[in-house]
Amino acid sequence: WIGVLFSLGRRPRGIWSSPRRLASAVETTQPIPLPSQARVVICGGGIVGTSVAYHLAKLGWTEIVLLEQGRLGAGTTRLCAGIVSVAKPISIECKMADYSNSLYEHLEEETGVKTGYVKTGSLCLAQNQDRFLSLKRLASRLNVMGIPCNVIKPKEVSKLHPLVNIHDLVGALHLPGDAVVSPPDVNHALATAAAGHGVQIHERTTVNHVMMEKGHVTAVETDRGAIECEYFVNCAGQWAYELGQASETKVSVPLHGCEHFYLLSKPLPEPLQPSTPVVMDMDGRIYVRAWQGGVLSGGFEKNPKPIFTEGRNQLEIQTMQEDWDHFEPMLSALLRRMPELEVCEIQQLVNCPESFTPDMRCLMGETPGVHGYFVLAGMNASGLAFAGGAGKYLAEWMTYGYPTANVWPLDIKRFGNLQSSRTFLRHRVMEVMPLLYNLKVPRWDFQTGRQLRTSPLYDRLDTQGARWMEKHGFERAKYFIPAGKDLLSLDASKTFYKPDWFDIVGAEVKCCKEAVCVIDMSSFTKFELTSTDDQALALLQHLCANDLDVPVGHIVHTGMLNERGGYENDCSVVRVKKNSFFIISPTDQQVHCWSWLKKHMPDDPQLHLEDVSWKYTALNLIGPRAMDVLGELSYVSMTPEHFPSLFCKEMSVGYANGIRVMSMTHTGEPGFMLYIPIEYALHVYNEVMSVGQKYGIRNAGYYALRSLRIEKFFAFWGQDLDPFTTPLECGREFRVKFDTDIDFLGRASLLHQRQEGVSRRFIMLVLEDHDTELDLWPWWGEPIYRNGELCGTTTSSAYSYTLERHVCLGFVSPPSLDGSPAAVTPDFINRGDYEVDIAGQRYPAKAKLYPFSSLFAQQRRRKDEMELSNFQGK
Numbered sequence: 076w077i078g079v080l081f082s083l084g085r086r087p088r089g090i091w092s093s094p095r096r097l098a099s100a101v102e103t104t105q106p107i108p109l110p111s112q113a114r115v116v117i118c119g120g121g122i123v124g125t126s127v128a129y130h131l132a133k134l135g136w137t138e139i140v141l142l143e144q145g146r147l148g149a150g151t152t153r154l155c156a157g158i159v160s161v162a163k164p165i166s167i168e169c170k171m172a173d174y175s176n177s178l179y180e181h182l183e184e185e186t187g188v189k190t191g192y193v194k195t196g197s198l199c200l201a202q203n204q205d206r207f208l209s210l211k212r213l214a215s216r217l218n219v220m221g222i223p224c225n226v227i228k229p230k231e232v233s234k235l236h237p238l239v240n241i242h243d244l245v246g247a248l249h250l251p252g253d254a255v256v257s258p259p260d261v262n263h264a265l266a267t268a269a270a271g272h273g274v275q276i277h278e279r280t281t282v283n284h285v286m287m288e289k290g291h292v293t294a295v296e297t298d299r300g301a302i303e304c305e306y307f308v309n310c311a312g313q314w315a316y317e318l319g320q321a322s323e324t325k326v327s328v329p330l331h332g333c334e335h336f337y338l339l340s341k342p343l344p345e346p347l348q349p350s351t352p353v354v355m356d357m358d359g360r361i362y363v364r365a366w367q368g369g370v371l372s373g374g375f376e377k378n379p380k381p382i383f384t385e386g387r388n389q390l391e392i393q394t395m396q397e398d399w400d401h402f403e404p405m406l407s408a409l410l411r412r413m414p415e416l417e418v419c420e421i422q423q424l425v426n427c428p429e430s431f432t433p434d435m436r437c438l439m440g441e442t443p444g445v446h447g448y449f450v451l452a453g454m455n456a457s458g459l460a461f462a463g464g465a466g467k468y469l470a471e472w473m474t475y476g477y478p479t480a481n482v483w484p485l486d487i488k489r490f491g492n493l494q495s496s497r498t499f500l501r502h503r504v505m506e507v508m509p510l511l512y513n514l515k516v517p518r519w520d521f522q523t524g525r526q527l528r529t530s531p532l533y534d535r536l537d538t539q540g541a542r543w544m545e546k547h548g549f550e551r552a553k554y555f556i557p558a559g560k561d562l563l564s565l566d567a568s569k570t571f572y573k574p575d576w577f578d579i580v581g582a583e584v585k586c587c588k589e590a591v592c593v594i595d596m597s598s599f600t601k602f603e604l605t606s607t608d609d610q611a612l613a614l615l616q617h618l619c620a621n622d623l624d625v626p627v628g629h630i631v632h633t634g635m636l637n638e639r640g641g642y643e644n645d646c647s648v649v650r651v652k653k654n655s656f657f658i659i660s661p662t663d664q665q666v667h668c669w670s671w672l673k674k675h676m677p678d679d680p681q682l683h684l685e686d687v688s689w690k691y692t693a694l695n696l697i698g699p700r701a702m703d704v705l706g707e708l709s710y711v712s713m714t715p716e717h718f719p720s721l722f723c724k725e726m727s728v729g730y731a732n733g734i735r736v737m738s739m740t741h742t743g744e745p746g747f748m749l750y751i752p753i754e755y756a757l758h759v760y761n762e763v764m765s766v767g768q769k770y771g772i773r774n775a776g777y778y779a780l781r782s783l784r785i786e787k788f789f790a791f792w793g794q795d796l797d798p799f800t801t802p803l804e805c806g807r808e809f810r811v812k813f814d815t816d817i818d819f820l821g822r823a824s825l826l827h828q829r830q831e832g833v834s835r836r837f838i839m840l841v842l843e844d845h846d847t848e849l850d851l852w853p854w855w856g857e858p859i860y861r862n863g864e865l866c867g868t869t870t871s872s873a874y875s876y877t878l879e880r881h882v883c884l885g886f887v888s889p890p891s892l893d894g895s896p897a898a899v900t901p902d903f904i905n906r907g908d909y910e911v912d913i914a915g916q917r918y919p920a921k922a923k924l925y926p927f928s929s930l931f932a933q934q935r936r937r938k939d940e941m942e943l944s945n946f947q948g949k
Contacts, residue, residue: 076488078264080298080946084250084784087313087365092418092870093344096585097368100186101492102187103858105426106181106279106299107249107277107278107456107935108279109140109277109297109299109300109302110138110140110275111300111301111302111303112138112302112303112304113139113302113303113304113828114136114137114138114139114143114273114304114305114306114599114800115131115136115137115138115139115140115304115305115306115307115308115473116140116282116295116302116306116307117139117141117142117306117307117310117453118142118144118282118295118307118308118309118310118311119142119143119250119309119311119315119692119916120142120143120146120147120148120262120266120276120278120308120458121148121150121152121262121312121450121458121669122148122152122155122258122261122262122458122462123142123310123312123451123454123458123461123462123465123466124141124143124308124310125141125262125265125269126265126462126463126465127187127310127451127466127469127470128141128265128266128274128465128467129272129274129275129472129946130264130268130466130467130469130470130471131274131474132268132269132272132273132274132474133470134470134471134762135474135548136470136473136474137273138271139274139275140274140275140276140302140304141266141274141275141276141277142276142277142281142282142297142463143267143277143279143280144280144281144282144914145279146279147263147266147278148258148259148262148263148266149259149277149699150311150313151216151260151312151427151428151429151454151458152259152262152425152459153258153459153708155427155458155459155585155850156254156337156362156364156371156459157191157255157256157257157258157259157364157375157460157562157778158174158253158258158353158362158364158459158460159172159175159179159253159255159460159513160172160197160250160253160353160459160460160500161173161176161217161222161250161252161253162197162248162253162355163457163460164435164515165436165484166216166219166220166458166856167221167480167481167482167485168261168436168457168485169220169462169483170219170220170464170480171215171463171464171465171468171638172211172457172460172461172464173220173222173252173461173464174463174464174467175460175462175463175464176252176253176254176463176466176827177252177462177463179192179256179261179463180192180194180254180464182261182264182265182268183264183273183514184266184456185264185268186267186268186271186475186824187267188263188264188878189257189260189823190256190257190260190261190262190264190757191228191255191256191257191260191261192254192255192256192261193254193255193256193349193350194251194252194254195254195255195350195351195352195353195364195365195789196227196235196250196252196253196349197235197245197249197250197253197352197353197354197355197770198232198235198239198249198250198352198353198355199213199247199248199250199352199353199355199357200232200239200247200355200356200357200358200359200412200568201235201244201245201246201247202243202244202245202356202359203245203358204245204246205398205514205570205571206358206514207246207355208394208851209236209247209370209514209571210246210248210569211248211914211915212590212854212856212857212913212914213248213859214915215249215856215857215912215913215914215915216227216856216858216868217250217856218728218858218865219637219865219868221250222250223250223251223252224248224249224250224251224558224922225248225249225251226246226247226248226249226915227246227247228246228247229241229244229245229246230249231247232244232247234453235249235352236351236352236354237302237878238326238333238347238352238413238415238416239349239412240411240412240413240414240805246862246872246920247302249342249352249540252316253352254351255349255364255365258458258459258823261459262862264504264858267723273499273595277299279297279298279932280297280298281297281804282295282296282297282321282676283296283297284317284320284321284322284323285294285307285318285320285323285448286301286321286323286538287322287324287445288321288446288847289444290303290305290324290445291305291445291447292305292307292343292445292446292447292448292810295307295354296376296693305447306447306449306473306484307447307448308449308450308451308469308473309326309448309449309450309451309452310450310451310452311452311454312430312458313332313428313430313440313452314328314454315327315328315330315430315450316328316331317497318502319442319450319879322445322448324444324445326442326445326448326450326536326613327442327489327491327494327495328438328450328452328487328493328495328549329432329433329438329455329494329498329500330384330430330431330432330452330455330500330504331381331496331501331503331504332381332428332429332430332431332432332504333379333380333381333382333428333429333430333431333504333505333508334379334380334381334382334395334398334401334403334426334428335373335375335426335427335428335456336373336374336376336397336398336401336405336424336425336426336430337371337372337373337374337424337425338370338371338372338373338402338421338422338423338424338425339361339366339369339370339371339422339423339424339425340366340370340371340372340404340416340419340420340421340422340423340787340807341367341368341369341419341420341421341422342367342368342369343368343369343370343415343416343419344418345366346369346891347366347368347370348365349365350365351364351365351552353468353784354407354412355414357512357513357514358512359374359408359409359411359412360373360374360375360376360377360404360408360509360516361373361374361404361405361409361412362514363409363412363413369419369422370416370419370849372405372409372411372926373425373514374405374512374773375409375456375508375509375511375846376401376402376405376508377403377404377509378401378505378509378696379400379504379505380387380398380401381504381505384419392798395426395427396426397424397425397426398424398426398906399424401419402424403490408524408779408867411875411913413946416567424768425721429454429455429456430452430453430454430455431456431504431507431508431510432453432455432504432507432863433456433490433500433503433504433507433512433521433524434507434521435455435488435510436453436455436460436484436485437451437452437453437454437455437457437485437488438450438451438452438453438485438490439465439468439469439482439485439486440453440469440472440482440485440486440487440488441472441487441489442488442686443487443488443666443667443669443673444670444673446674447473449469449473450487451465451466453789454505455511456511457914459686463709465485465880467777468480468482468903470830476638477637477639477798480799481798481799483793483797483798486667487831488594488666488670489547489666489669490911491547491666491893492547493527493528493548494548495883499524499527500872502523502524503521503523503524506521506522506523506690510793515572516570517574517852517854518544518553518574518759520543520544520545520783521530521545524545524548525543525550525768527545527546527548527549528547528548528549528550528551528754529549529596530550530595530597530598530756531551531552531690531692531756531762532595532597532692532756532757535760536552536555536595536599536774537756538622538775540552540555540556540557540558540560540774541554541555541776541871541881542554542556542576542776542799546598546662546663546692547577547598547662547663547665549598549662551595551596551598551662551777552582552774553576553774553776553777553778554576554775554776554778555579555580555583555773555774555775555776556579557579557582558786559882559885560579571849571851571852571914572849572851573847573848574853576746576778577874580776580778580782581595581876582778583773583775583776583778583779584779584782584783584876585777585876586698586771586772586773586775586778587697587742587744587775587783588698588699588744588877589698589699589745589771590698590700590770590771590772590773591678591696591697591698591699591700591701591703591704591770591771591772592694592696592697592698592773592774592775592779593694593760593763593764593771593772593774594694594695594696594697594772594774594775594776594779594780595692595693595694595695595776596693596694596695596741596748597691597692597693597756598662599659599660599661599662599685599688599693600659600660600661600662600664600668600686600688601657601658601659601660601686601688601690601691601693601750602657602658602660602668602669602672602684602685602686602687602688603655603656603657603658603684603685603687604654604655604656604682604683604684605654605655605656605682605683605685606654606667606679606681606683607654607681607683608654610677610681610682610712611652611654611656611682612624612656612677612679613654613673614676614682615648615677616817617817617818617819617820618635618671618672618675618819618820619631619633619634619635619636619648619819620633620634620636620802620810620811620812620819620821620825621633621634621810621811621812622641622812622815622817623648623650623656625650626650627650627652627653628649628650628651628722628723628724629650629653629722629723629738630646630647630648630649630721630722630723630737631648631649631677631720631721631737632646632652632721632737632810633645633646633647633648633810634646634802634807634810635668635671635709635820635836636802636819636821636825637798637799637820637821638820638821638823638824639798639801639802639821639824640802640803640824640825640828641666641797641798641799641800641801641819641821642792642796642797642798642801643671643798644660644661644664644671644792644804645660645661645790645792646658646659646660646664646668646669647659647739647795649723649735649737650721651735652723657735657750659792660792660816661791663790663793664792664793665686665688669684669686672684675820677752684920690750690752690753691735691750691752692751692752692753692756692759692760693748693749693750694748694749694751694752694759694760694763695740695741695742695746695747695748695749695780696740696746696747696748696749696763696895697742697744697745697746697775697783698744698745698746699714699742699745700770700771701745701746701747702714702718702745702770703745703770704763704766704767704770704772704908705728705747705764707827708728708729708762708763708766709727709728710724711726713747715738718738719738720738720739721738721739722737722738723736723738724736724738727779728749728751728762729758729759729762730757730758730765731751731752731755731758731759731763733752733755734749734750734751734752734755734759735749735750735751735761736748736749736750736913737749737750739830741780741784741789742780742784742787742789743784743787743926744782744783745909747813747920748938750926751935755933781873782873782874782876784886785872785873785875785882786873786875786877786878786882786923788839788884788923788925790807790837790884790927791804791871793868794855794870794871795870795871795884796836800832800837800886801821801824801825801828802825803825803833803837804830804833804835804836804837804886805838806837806924806925808829809824812831813825813826827927831898832887832898832899832900833898833899834888834896834897834898834899835867835886835887835888835899836853836885836886836887836888836904836924837884837885838884838885838886838887838904838922838924839857839882839883839884839921839922839923839924839925840869840882840883840884840885840909840911840921840922840923841875841878841880841881841882841920841921841923842880842881842882842883842911842918842919842920843918843919843920844918844919845880845881846916847879847880847881850913850916850918851913851916852872852874852881852913853869853872853883853912853913854872855869855870855871855872855882856870857869857872857885857911857913858911858912859883859885859887859909859910859911859912859920860909860910860912860917861887861907861908861909862907862908863887863908863910864890866887866888866889866907867885867886867887867888868886868887868889869883869884869885869887869911870884870886871883871884874882883920884913885900887904887922889903901924904922904924905922905924909921909922
């Protein structure tokens with residue numbers, strides 16, 4: 076049938092002309108010898124590797140060596156579709172793509188190398204209202220960043236692109252700044268500029284092995300000899316996983332390749348102009364751009380084909396075959412969107428590899444456990460769009476110790492070895508590739524690679540109606556479906572509006588406030604730091620903002636700060652013995668926090684750090700009757716007089732001994748955390764549920780926890796708090812030991828900030844004139860307006876069942892004065908009229924610097940429980 080639609084032309088494989096090779100790097104009859112030593116060795120001569128080399132050189136680095144196993148830019152870069160678009164799912168990716176666009180636009184002027192840069196703009200099409208809403212949300216986020224974009228009607232699409240069939244469209248997003256380039260030429264321009272700054276580039280040189288000593292990179296072994304170095308950067312793209320496994324200490328680089336198809340047509344009867352906008356029809360799963368008078372069109376199919384995972388031979392890429400049967404759904408979608416292409420001839424169907432990661436975000440940063448080993452790979456089919464910005468941020472990271480933007484969503488330390496299973500990666504990327512164009516609504520979950528890490532209570536909770544989400548590979552209950560509810564409809568509850576689980580979570584929240592609930596929080600990261608003398612205390616006093624020199628049994632909520640005073644971790648620390656500390660951190664901090672602690676630990680055999688996350692099951696008993704349940708099970712009074720807030724006792728619960736019981740809940744409600752040795756978990760849970768029946772006990776999930784913590788104004792690390800957020804900006808100055816002379820990490824920065832004043836502030840916003848039943852729900856990333864002017868964005872939100880309104884948390888800043896940031900004052904917060912923009916519609920909101928404690932008076936909370944409202948959320 077293809078012959079009916081198209082007359083198929085053929086030519087030898089290869090779209091772009093081979094990139095011109097650098098005079099300084101070209102092998103003539105005799106290859107240029109490798110240097111015996113360098114400061115940094117970069118593996119990979121594609122656009123990502125050359126971007127890193129270029130940006131390091133611009134920052135003043137010398138002795139940079141870039142190695143490429145084949146020819147420069149002859150791998151995936153040569154086959155890239157050449158689209159540079161800022162339409163990305165998260166803000167840091169939008170920033171990277173925006174910077175890349177600007178960089179590529181000016182590269183020709185800087186280097187004299189033509190890059191094929193054409194500012195075409197792009198059109199993101201919506202075939203249904205939900206897609207249109209997602210585009211409106213994206214437009215709001217881009218407006219905050221100052222990136223031009225317009226939500227337009229279908230008729231306006233026709234004016235911008237002559238071939239687009241608009242009959243089934245409800246709207247579109249126009250991004251006028253998007254562009255197309257020739258990727259090999261951009262690659263050549265970056266390499267030319269890097270070589271001009273002294274970077275040595277060697278082609279046909281394969282990296283076999285990265286050598287390490289005492290956790291530091293020492294040298295790189297190649298097929299042409301070894302190079303001693305301090306830093307190594309793995310930009311090997313498709314082969315980054317294998318290269319990571321080839322180190323003396325294996326480095327986890329969780330990515331996997333899939334085949335990616337696109338077609339090239341011959342010129343149309345009326346050749347398409349180079350400036351014709353790129354079209355992204357995500358509901359049709361395709362993208363289309365002008366190419367040499369015709370079109371280039373590819374997409375992300377529902378049934379991707381994973382490819383080779385072993386070997387690092389470029390020849391494997393060149394043997395990938397076209398597959399017309401596999402491409403047929405995308406071809407059909409293309410013809411529906413642009414029917415006039417039926418008369419066009421196809422020149423070639425290209426099959427090229429693309430590497431994907433377990434969460435659709437690239438891998439960036441220094442690897443845990445190996446100092447000097449950096450990674451930039453796993454671009455999820457956006458390597459060209461991300462390369463410029465990602466190379467800049469990684470170069471800053473290597474130069475200053477941190478990038479100039481919060482890149483935690485991309486940090487390789489968000490993953491651990493558990494995500495490096497070949498089977499896990501193969502199955503997950505088969506889900507990830509279609510998801511790039513799938514409609515993603517709030518609270519969606521991956522379906523593959525599940526039940527990797529589970530609590531001992533998993534089966535017990537599952538039979539009681541638990542519906543699961545996954546965090547860092549760990550299964551956590553979202554909520555519990557009562558008997559008699561329609562399970563299938565709740566599993567399919569995907570919407571931008573009020574979800575089907577609304578009443579279920581509301582009942583769990585009510586039980587937390589009026590009776591007692593149990594939440595399995597075993598996924599939390601747990602470390603034990605011990606020493607023979609006071610080494611453990613000294614380390615924590617240096618790393619933590621709060622004072623850890625407290626009596627045994629006391630719990631301290633504290634941030635671990637960097638030199639800028641920003642949060643590297645937000646944790647609870649229990650002094651269980653004089654020289655032994657129990658550290659509780661968010662689930663996704665397992666690798667990052669371990670790495671941070673190890674980085675600052677002295678080489679002292681008397682100081683020991685152990686990850687004990689797997690040793691303990693954690694149960695959160697929330698509610699006013701929690702003390703009654705535990706009192707019956709332990710025969711010990713659990714009242715505040717006998718068990719004060721922020722205190723930990725090791726005691727028996729039921730028949731089980733050695734349970735660490737802590738008077739905190741992470742939500743602000745009265746209750747306790749139980750850290751139970753894993754072999755006792757099922758017994759303790761059964762006993763708690765049995766005794767709790769008379770007090771109205773029930774299971775609850777993380778959605779109830781989210782609602783409780785947000786209405787109590789608790790910040791969450793990785794969402795509200797990040798390495799650029801200080802305690803002074805989020806109202807946590809009382810958790811900083813300014814009144815001591817301890818020189819903790821970040822102290823100087825915080826003292827300076829306290830003197831100068833903070834230029835942004837974490838606030839709570841309660842939406843008004845917002846109909847929970849009919850209006851769009853806030854999610855996160857919504858713009859905040861004060862007196863009609865943009866002043867910040869939300870970072871998290873939830874429905875408060877107590878206030879019966881939506882609550883958003885976020886940061887606001889006053890307008891700058893003469894280009895300098897102005898300090899936030901209470902008057903600035905309290906005297907403004909606020910609005911929150913949800914997909915282009917603004918809703919009035921009341922702003923507060925502190926929780927709406929007066930609105931909780933009806934809960935008749937005890938006076939000595941009020942300090943619980945200072946607790947953090949995880």
